[in-house]
Amino acid sequence: MDSPPNEQTSNNNNDVSTRLILIASLxxxxxxxxxxxxxxxxxxxxxxxxxxxxxxxxxxxxxxxxPTQDFGFYRPLTFLPLLIIKQLFGHYPAELxxxxxxxxxxxxxxxxxxLSWRLWQKVHWALAAGLLLALFPFSYQAIAVYxxxxxxxxxxxxxLGLHTYLSTIRxxxxxxxxxxxxxxxxxxxxxxxxSAVLFGAFAAFVQWNxxxxxxxxxxxxxxxxxxxxxRQPWLFYLALGLIYLVAYQFLPLSRAPQATFSxxxxxxxxxxxxxxxxxxxxxxxxxxxxxSTWNVVTVLFGLVIALGLTAWSARDNSNRLPxxxxxxxxxxxxxxxxxxxxVNYLLHGPRLLYISSIGLAILWPVLLQPLWRMQKFGRxxxxxxxxxxxxxxxxxVRDRLLSYSRLTGPVGVVEAVMEDRPAEEGVLLIxxxxxxxxxxxxxxVGVELVAMLGDYIFVEELFxxxxxxxxxxxxxxxxxxxxxxxxxxxxxEQTAGSxxxxxxxxxxxQLFVTRFAEAGPESQHLGSIVPGGxxxxxxxxxxxxxxxxxxxxYCESSVHLTSTWDITTIGGNRNEITSTTSLFxxxxxxxxxxxxxxxxxxxxxxxxxxxxxxxxxxxxVRELPAEGAxxxxxxxxxxxxxxxxxxxxxxxxxxxxxxxxLVIPLSDCx
Numbered sequence: 001m002d003s004p005p006n007e008q009t010s011n012n013n014n015d016v017s018t019r020l021i022l023i024a025s026l027x028x029x030x031x032x033x034x035x036x037x038x039x040x041x042x043x044x045x046x047x048x049x050x051x052x053x054x055x056x057x058x059x060x061x062x063x064x065x066x067p068t069q070d071f072g073f074y075r076p077l078t079f080l081p082l083l084i085i086k087q088l089f090g091h092y093p094a095e096l097x098x099x100x101x102x103x104x105x106x107x108x109x110x111x112x113x114x115l116s117w118r119l120w121q122k123v124h125w126a127l128a129a130g131l132l133l134a135l136f137p138f139s140y141q142a143i144a145v146y147x148x149x150x151x152x153x154x155x156x157x158x159x160l161g162l163h164t165y166l167s168t169i170r171x172x173x174x175x176x177x178x179x180x181x182x183x184x185x186x187x188x189x190x191x192x193x194x195s196a197v198l199f200g201a202f203a204a205f206v207q208w209n210x211x212x213x214x215x216x217x218x219x220x221x222x223x224x225x226x227x228x229x230x231r232q233p234w235l236f237y238l239a240l241g242l243i244y245l246v247a248y249q250f251l252p253l254s255r256a257p258q259a260t261f262s263x264x265x266x267x268x269x270x271x272x273x274x275x276x277x278x279x280x281x282x283x284x285x286x287x288x289x290x291x292s293t294w295n296v297v298t299v300l301f302g303l304v305i306a307l308g309l310t311a312w313s314a315r316d317n318s319n320r321l322p323x324x325x326x327x328x329x330x331x332x333x334x335x336x337x338x339x340x341x342x343v344n345y346l347l348h349g350p351r352l353l354y355i356s357s358i359g360l361a362i363l364w365p366v367l368l369q370p371l372w373r374m375q376k377f378g379r380x381x382x383x384x385x386x387x388x389x390x391x392x393x394x395x396x397v398r399d400r401l402l403s404y405s406r407l408t409g410p411v412g413v414v415e416a417v418m419e420d421r422p423a424e425e426g427v428l429l430i431x432x433x434x435x436x437x438x439x440x441x442x443x444x445v446g447v448e449l450v451a452m453l454g455d456y457i458f459v460e461e462l463f464x465x466x467x468x469x470x471x472x473x474x475x476x477x478x479x480x481x482x483x484x485x486x487x488x489x490x491x492x493e494q495t496a497g498s499x500x501x502x503x504x505x506x507x508x509x510q511l512f513v514t515r516f517a518e519a520g521p522e523s524q525h526l527g528s529i530v531p532g533g534x535x536x537x538x539x540x541x542x543x544x545x546x547x548x549x550x551x552x553x554y555c556e557s558s559v560h561l562t563s564t565w566d567i568t569t570i571g572g573n574r575n576e577i578t579s580t581t582s583l584f585x586x587x588x589x590x591x592x593x594x595x596x597x598x599x600x601x602x603x604x605x606x607x608x609x610x611x612x613x614x615x616x617x618x619x620x621v622r623e624l625p626a627e628g629a630x631x632x633x634x635x636x637x638x639x640x641x642x643x644x645x646x647x648x649x650x651x652x653x654x655x656x657x658x659x660x661x662l663v664i665p666l667s668d669c670x
Contacts, residue, residue, distance in 0.1 A: 029109045034102055039404075043098060043404055044412075044462070046404075047451045047454060049145060049146050052079065053465065056083060060083070061083060074251050076191050106134070108155055109131070109134035112133050116365075125366070129362055132357075132365070154355060155355050158355070159358070165207075182237075194245070199237050200235065201328070202329060202332075205328060212321070215232070269343050272445045274299050274302070277334075280364070282444060285298035299445060313370055319366050322362065326366060329358060330356045333356035334353070347446045365386070368385050399442075409521065410433065417512075417525050424472075424505065426471060426505035431481055431513060431515075432514055433489055433490070435449045435489065436488075439487055458494060472505040474494060475494040477492075508528055508530030511527060511603055511605075512524065526603040529610075540662045541649070543648065543649070545566075546565065547662065548565065549564040550664050554626060554667070561598075561623070561634060563636070564619050577607040577608075579608040582638065583599060584637050585598045588634075589632045636664055637661035
């Protein structure tokens with residue numbers, strides 16, 4: 001019997017309303033994913049970006065499909081987009097590469113949310129799954145570094161393939177077209193990352209959830225059961241995946257990194273991956289002492305809670321298959337990653353948890369489903385719990401992205417100074433950051449550092465891609481300038497040594513230093529070291545220094561002092577400067593009172609750290625706060641910072657300067 005017209009209209013209106021709510025929910029998912037990771041568009045290329053670019057330079061559109069000994073895996077789709085981008089733009093724009101990752105994250109979240117809707121027709125599950133994937137805390141490394149795009153790209157192909165697979169098993173018409181499309185996507189996923197061999201298993205769980213039951217097994221007629229099983233499309237993909245996995249072992253690859261086989265390593269791996277599974281509960285671990293005992297307690301307690309929620313949710317038959325799919329997806333994707341890799345590689349690589357996070361994004365809305373069915377405040381409690389998970393995840397990811405911004409600060413400082421400077425002019429970086437990490441983890445197990453350069457990546461590649469000029473670049477470590485801070489950091493050291501000596505480029509070098517303040521690392525342009533020309537008459541001789549030129553410009557609320565020094569000769573003889581020699585730079589107001597001061601030797605580097613060739617000059621740059629300095633002047637002199645005694649200062653004619661200091665009037669900013 002047909003439904004009354006008004007009832008049909010009501011049902012149609014409800015369907016339209018539900019779909020509009022779904023579309024709005026998925027739009028929210030996409031927007032929040034983009035907003036969360038938008039700061040990455042301001043980052044330079046870093047870490048594995050530079051490794052992949054280095055490898056891509058040796059490939060073309062034919063060789064990209066072949067295994068290479070330069071890379072430990074067979075993933076041609078890692079390098080193909082880079083080849084295309086270089087062909088189109090002539091270089092690798094950082095904003096574009098980071099933008100691809102951000103877009104991929106938003107697309108993946110929408111794909112998962114819509115897959116959840118297609119399977120279970122619950123808008124709140126679809127919204128939650130999309131948001132949990134978009135904000136999953138351990139994904140920050142995969143999105144912030146384009147070189148880790150393989151993880152979101154593979155996940156996106158898997159999700160897209162599951163959508164087409166679902167259409168394959170649901171439709172009678174165009175079934176072959178959907179099947180061909182699914183197979184093509186599956187093959188692309190295999191070329192992106194070897195974990196795509198799990199597609200057949202994921203497809204099986206999708207099919208079982210769509211049909212509402214596991215495949216029937218008839219023990220009275222096992223042959224019939226096996227024949228029915230053999231006709232399942234997911235089995236075809238599972239078999240293809242296993243064949244690929246076997247063939248993969250014979251590819252000419254370097255096989256790095258290798259797995260670690262020991263009881264202790266296995267236990268640490270297990271703790272780490274279990275922490276990811278129970279991450280909403282593991283987050284509370286940062287309130288506890290971060291000892292091995294408390295870390296174990298935190299993770300195991302979270303596991304007990306998660307299993308308890310599983311049992312509670314599984315009392316409803318309709319939740320059992322989604323629970324099975326979520327847990328199984330997480331387990332299979334985790335094992336494929338965790339078993340073959342070393343424990344150190346795993347603990348430093350939260351990006352490796354990306355594909356398994358899809359299972360967790362499916363799982364947690366179902367674990368919380370019993371709250372949804374509670375009377376009165378059940379739905380409110382469900383949303384409160386979800387909001388807590390999302391908020392803690394959001395804050396964690398944003399804090400990691402802020403660390404990336406601080407870590408890469410020196411790159412921006414160098415870019416601002418070196419723009420439009422001659423290509424033969426070099427860059428010397430002192431104590432350049434390699435990685436940055438909090439003093440205390442937010443999650444108890446693992447390493448929450450952000451990295452800019454690895455041991456296998458040289459600093460030249462970082463700046464050649466940023467500055468688009470292949471200029472000479474050196475990175476050295478000077479321990480004297482390092483400091484203890486409320487955070488952990490590592491220094492990229494390309495040229496060993498405790499002082500600056502030799503290897504100067506013909507065009508000279510601009511110097512940059514990273515210092516470690518309480519609030520975070522700070523980068524500063526010190527000035528430059530340049531080959532001297534025909535020496536002008538010195539403006540002044542100050543202690544062991546010959547001052548060749550000096551100018552102080554008052555700009556808004558600061559004074560910019562630039563000075564040129566010859567520290568290699570004085571009176572035609574080789575100059576020896578004691579390590580305790582420093583400059584005093586005092587800014588005096590029109591009334592003669594001290595406004596600010598910026599003491600320190602030229603380049604603010606201890607004299608014995610700088611060993612220059614004969615006839616080279618130092619251009620020193622320093623900035624002084626100068627509120628109300630109109631009409632003021634600079635006093636410049638040298639002193640021994642141990643006893644405070646000023647060294648003699650003479651003007652250009654050899655006359656003694658009053659108070660052993662040269663007076664430099666302030667000019668305007670122009």
